[in-house]
Amino acid sequence: MPDVDIIGFSVVGPWDNPWARFYSLDGKEALPLLVKIWMTAVFVAGMTAVVPARSQTSPATVVATVDRKPIMVSDVQREAMEMVGAAALQRLIEFRVIDDEARKDGITVTAADMKEQLRKERAKLTAPATLEDELKQHHLTMPLFEEMMRHNIELHKLLIGRVQTFPLYHLRAIMIYVSRPGATQTGPVHTDAQAEAIVTQAERDLQSGKKWDDIVKQYSEDAPTKGNAGDLGIVNKVSGYDQGFTNTAADLKNGQISTPFKILDGYAVIQRISSGADHPASENDAYDGVESAYEDYMVGHLSPSYVQNLQLKAKIVNYLSP
Amino acid sequence: MKLRYRLSALVAGICAFSALFTAANTAHAWSYSNTGQYFSTTSGSYILDTDEWGSTAGVTLYYNNPQNWDLYCNFTGGGVKAYPHTQVNTNISEGSYNVWGYFNASPGSGTWDLAWDNWDSNGAEYMIWENWGGGAGPLGSEVASNVSISGAGTFNVYSGNDGHECISFLQTSTADNGTQGGVSSIMAWAKSHGYTSSATISNVQFGFEVSSTSGNQNFIMNDIQFGW
Numbered sequence: 001m002p003d004v005d006i007i008g009f010s011v012v013g014p015w016d017n018p019w020a021r022f023y024s025l026d027g028k029e030a031l032p033l034l035v036k037i038w039m040t041a042v043f044v045a046g047m048t049a050v051v052p053a054r055s056q057t058s059p060a061t062v063v064a065t066v067d068r069k070p071i072m073v074s075d076v077q078r079e080a081m082e083m084v085g086a087a088a089l090q091r092l093i094e095f096r097v098i099d100d101e102a103r104k105d106g107i108t109v110t111a112a113d114m115k116e117q118l119r120k121e122r123a124k125l126t127a128p129a130t131l132e133d134e135l136k137q138h139h140l141t142m143p144l145f146e147e148m149m150r151h152n153i154e155l156h157k158l159l160i161g162r163v164q165t166f167p168l169y170h171l172r173a174i175m176i177y178v179s180r181p182g183a184t185q186t187g188p189v190h191t192d193a194q195a196e197a198i199v200t201q202a203e204r205d206l207q208s209g210k211k212w213d214d215i216v217k218q219y220s221e222d223a224p225t226k227g228n229a230g231d232l233g234i235v236n237k238v239s240g241y242d243q244g245f246t247n248t249a250a251d252l253k254n255g256q257i258s259t260p261f262k263i264l265d266g267y268a269v270i271q272r273i274s275s276g277a278d279h280p281a282s283e284n285d286a287y288d289g290v291e292s293a294y295e296d297y298m299v300g301h302l303s304p305s306y307v308q309n310l311q312l313k314a315k316i317v318n319y320l321s322p
Numbered sequence: 323m324k325l326r327y328r329l330s331a332l333v334a335g336i337c338a339f340s341a342l343f344t345a346a347n348t349a350h351a352w353s354y355s356n357t358g359q360y361f362s363t364t365s366g367s368y369i370l371d372t373d374e375w376g377s378t379a380g381v382t383l384y385y386n387n388p389q390n391w392d393l394y395c396n397f398t399g400g401g402v403k404a405y406p407h408t409q410v411n412t413n414i415s416e417g418s419y420n421v422w423g424y425f426n427a428s429p430g431s432g433t434w435d436l437a438w439d440n441w442d443s444n445g446a447e448y449m450i451w452e453n454w455g456g457g458a459g460p461l462g463s464e465v466a467s468n469v470s471i472s473g474a475g476t477f478n479v480y481s482g483n484d485g486h487e488c489i490s491f492l493q494t495s496t497a498d499n500g501t502q503g504g505v506s507s508i509m510a511w512a513k514s515h516g517y518t519s520s521a522t523i524s525n526v527q528f529g530f531e532v533s534s535t536s537g538n539q540n541f542i543m544n545d546i547q548f549g550w
Contacts (some may be wrong), residue, residue, distance in 0.1 A: 124378060148374070164485040171400070175457050182496035184429050184455050223430045223455055223536035224398065232457075232534075233399025238484045240402035240533040241433065242459025264459045264492075290401060293376055299484060300375075305445060 086321040093318070095151050097310040102154040105162060109153045117149050156299050159306060163298040168238040168276035168287055171248040173230045174202050174215060175222040177266040187219055190266075199267040201258040206257055221266075230271075234283075234290045245270060254278055350393065352384035363388060367421075368548075369409040377403035392542040397432070397535045399435065407439070408546045409531025414523045421505035421526055421550045425452065427498045430539025433458050434532045436498060437490075440505065442521035448512060449490040450505075451476075453498050458533065460490035470496060471511050474504025489517045499544075526550070 034060040064115035102108075122131050135145055176199045179189040190198065202219040206212065216230040225231055237246045242263035252258055260267050274280065276287055347484050356363075359374040361383055370388035377397060383406060385391035395407040412421065427436050433456030442446040451460065462482020469491075470476045477491040489512055505526075512518050526548055530541040 162485070166484070173457065180496065182453060182493075182498075184453060184498060222433070224456065224534035228398065231399065233401065235400035237482075238461060239400050240435070240459075240531060241457050242399065243461070243463065243482075244459070245457070263457055264454070265457070267455065293401075297375055302485075 021120060081320075089318065089320050093311065093316060094307050095147075097314050098151050098154050098158070098307065100160060100314070105158060107154055107157045109150050109157075113153050114146065114149060117153055118146075121149070144215055155303055155307070156296075159299045159302050160295060162302060163295050165291070165294070166238060167246070167250065168234050168236045168290060169246060170234045170273040170275070170279065170283065170286075171232045171245060172212065172216070172247055172271045172273060173222065173232050173245065174199065174226065174269045175230075175263070175266060176202075176219065176268070177221050177226075178184040183265070195266045196260065199269055203257070203260055203269050206269070212257075232270075234276075234286055236290075236294070238294070242268075244268065249275075323424055341358065346354050351386075353386045355384045357382050365408045369411075370407075371409060372404065372406055374406075376401050376403035377448060379403065389546050390543060392540050393530065393532070394538065394540050395430075395532060395535060396538045397532060402531055402533050404516045405529055405531045406475040406541065406543075407437075407527045408543065408548075409525055409527040410548050411525045412432070412523050412550050413525075414550055421523065421548065422501065422503040423500045423526075423528060423529060423549065424545065424547045425499060426544040426546075427452070427453075427530070428453060428540070428544060429530060430532075430535055430541050432456055432532065432535035432539055434535075434541065435460075435529070436530055438502065438505075439527040439529075440509075441524045442509075442518060443524055444519060444521045446487040446489070446518050448473075448518075448519070449488065449508065450502060450508065451490060451492040451496075452495070452500070452502065453456075453496040456534065458531075460492060462490070468513075469511065471504055471507045474502070474507050477508075487517060 044310065059077065062070040062075045063073055063076060064071040072147055076282050118131075125131060125134065131145075132142075135142060176195040177189050178192050178195045183189070198219060202215050205215050205218075213229045216226060220226045220230055222230070232241065232245065235241055235246060237243055239246075243261050244261050245268065247256045248261050249272045252270075254272055257271045258269055260269050274283055276291070279287060356372070357380060359372060359378065359381070361372045363370050363385070364524070365387050368388035370383075370385060370391055372381065372393070373384045374395075379395070379397060381393060381395040381404065382389060383393055388408050391406065391408075393404065395404065397403040402453050414421065421440070423438070425436075429436060435454035435458045435503060436452045437454075438448075438450040438452070440450075449460065460480040460482070461484060462480045464478055465477040465481045466477075468476055469479055471491075476493075476494045480490040480492065482488050482490075489499070491508055505523075508520070509523070529543065532541060
């Protein structure tokens with residue numbers, strides 16, 4: 001076989017979304033990719049003498065007959081290699097470089113890590129679907145799933161230190177919108193001067209002792225939050241809201257109400273309910289959930305280039321894919 | 323800002339597992355639907371992703387193909403919940419940028435933006451906001467206003483960093499449908515102002531970044547076509 005150095009090999013997104021090509025247009029399972037990868041992985045592993053028990057069947061073993069003509073393991077192996085050999089090997093290479101890097105960094109995946117991750121993954125499924133059902137439906141085994149999970153936990157631990165975090169705040173808001181050509185208007189809109197006058201009046205009413213909830217109902221034009229006391233939930237500067245919300249919140253204390261400030265499409269007044277550094281225990285889960293979702297996002301974002309760089313650093317010789 | 327959500331393999335896998343194919347929504351004449359958080363389907367060069375990365379709330383993605391779809395959702399609270407989008411993997415080298423797109427969208431009510439999300443090979447993110455609603459705003463602060471870019475439009479430009487550079491070009495003439503040209507010129511502007519070095523555009527995405535909704539809402543992509 002040719003001795004081919006695959007430095008510079010383009011990663012085809014296994015850490016991007018390995019399932020992304022899992023369905024045909026009509027949504028039916030198009031290619032049971034992981035099954036193919038597993039089949040090929042077994043074969044490739046056999047080539048390197050790291051042989052799972054199930055692949056120790058002799059290539060000459062007959063696995064089926066058609067009109068008494070045999071189909072042998074070697075036939076299946078050849079077919080699997082041709083179909084997905086390169087992709088499967090790429091996957092194994094990535095697993096290997098992640099394992100090696102984790103080992104260098106002293107990172108281990110404990111049984112508790114796996115148990116917790118499994119709990120999270122089960123929680124994401126909507127009843128009556130179960131993980132076992134889904135695995136069965138996609139011809140996957142729990143050991144293979146756990147192997148994927150283990151590598152993802154390693155990757156998460158390797159990258160979590162690189163994730164930049166931002167202050168979190170639980171905020172409520174009153175928003176008054178201005179007219180903008182081309183805007184998809186969903187409520188009353190105003191000129192800039194009108195909007196500023198309205199939000200200023202709202203603030204005056206608050207200062208005079210009127211209740212926040214009542215002022216939101218009376219003034220706010222933000223449809224999603226108007227019926228919920230203006231609750232924006234827990235946000236940080238990457239939450240998709242105008243930066244004015246978190247910039248203003250940074251200068252407030254819990255419970256304090258801001259003066260009016262400009263946002264992209266109007267004006268707002270906010271009340272800071274709590275912050276990541278100062279919130280009641282009853283909000284722990286909510287803050288943890290937001291932080292965890294953001295960390296997962298960032299790790300997912302960093303993963304493709306990180307895994308690619310690990311491969312560039314490693315000495316990899318690929319005999320399968322010139 | 324648009325958070326390009328690159329899922330961990332496991333998370334994506336689980337979400338793909340949760341794909342449940344239901345009868346078409348006849349009111350919208352959709353042929354297919356899916357209720358998974360991270361459903362993805364491909365047709366030709368076009369990829370459709372639900373990309374509900376900031377929420378576990380049930381959503382339904384109705385679709386005929388990756389260029390014609392509808393995210394039916396109900397999101398409350400802060401933070402971007404989903405970026406349902408159409409994507410093509412371009413890998414266009416600098417000097418060959420000639421990306422354009424025709425789009426026709428119908429957003430629902432809430433806090434959202436309708437935006438392009440282009441990534442270069444240096445990891446920088448370039449957004450073009452065609453329209454938005456509610457309290458949405460781009461990452462960072464405004465660095466230039468009323469910038470006229472040939473063939474692309476006039477923009478207010480924002481720059482921010484959440485671990486990577488994100489530069490957002492907000493159209494001053496917003497619309498839910500139209501043709502966005504001049505992506506090459508936008509990139510050239512960004513380069514000449516020091517926001518990027520020579521790079522390849524790895525992929526191009528276009529969709530709705532949805533943070534919150536006023537009850538159940540449909541965010542519909544009637545059509546999106548990329549050229550490059």
